[in-house]
Amino acid sequence: MEDIAQIYKALSEQMRLRILMLLTHGELCVCDLMAVLEEPQSKVSRHVAYLKNSGLIKGRRVGTWMHYFLKEPLEGLVAAHVEFLKRELSGLDWARDDVEKMKEVQAKKLCEAPPSVTRKRASGTTGTAAAGMAGNKGKRKANS
């Protein structure tokens, strides 16, 4: 799996770079990624799968959710590249924007909390939801 070209293939899509940079800040579930990236689920899942198959990230199931995170420890050259990315890309505009949005998304805690709590918050109290509704592009029907 020391195929360097394969590492670069994995890094050669902006979407995957964005996902990787987000994961350098901690693990995230697919729905959080969808919310941050504002991309359809199949697209996010596809790219996450690619990164997983390339040996860059791993996933673990947490209830209904899959949480993805950087594989640690990474093998030699892959590790060097990820360090490189952290160092060189974290200052770029798009990376900063994504991290900022990630914090907003996580503040809403739609995914991280136990399912029961989440479910009730989302449908029951519209107050907290309204406060953080900015950027929600109809991903979740308000009340139905």
Next chain:
Amino acid sequence: MEDIAQIYKALSEQMRLRILMLLTHGELCVCDLMAVLEEPQSKVSRHVAYLKNSGLIKGRRVGTWMHYFLKEPLEGLVAAHVEFLKRELSGLDWARDDVEKMKEVQAKKLCEAPPSVTRKRASGTTGTAAAGMAGNKGKRKANS
């Protein structure tokens, strides 16, 4: 042109990595690259063109030949990546092998010398050619 994903696309083929690593040792013409890589001319040219269009290398004409070399100075992120490649890949088996073969190829000086000299050497004295014929896969008809 600070599209990071595009940099990684350029690096995501083994053939292009090999070319780049060779060029870290100095400029080379296409026919030398063909000899080292043992690949057809259209393939070498195609990958060289890709690297050129991605802003990693440049070419200059020297008589009949095109010599390619790493673009200097490279822009920020590209430069960092090339430095990274030099540091991390130069010890790999395939990279060492290619450099070694490059030195053999250049020792024959089929390309670097002025065309007239080259032409006469190649067709006139078969002695020098025979000494370095190893690895020549019918690329050049011996006498026709």
Next chain:
DNA sequence: CGAATCTATCTGCTTAAACGGATATAAGAA
């Protein structure tokens, strides 16, 4: 000029992988 050589590009074909939408699967809640 014509011949030879080096390189770039075109041709037709093939493959990898992108995409969005639909569907299947897995797990918790009711």
Next chain:
DNA sequence: TTCTTATATCCGTTTAAGCAGATAGATTCG
């Protein structure tokens, strides 16, 4: 079990780019 949610995967389509072989352009030599 049935419903809902989260995620993975399948579908048909599209695009980028791989390939080898053929051809065209550039340059130098005679």
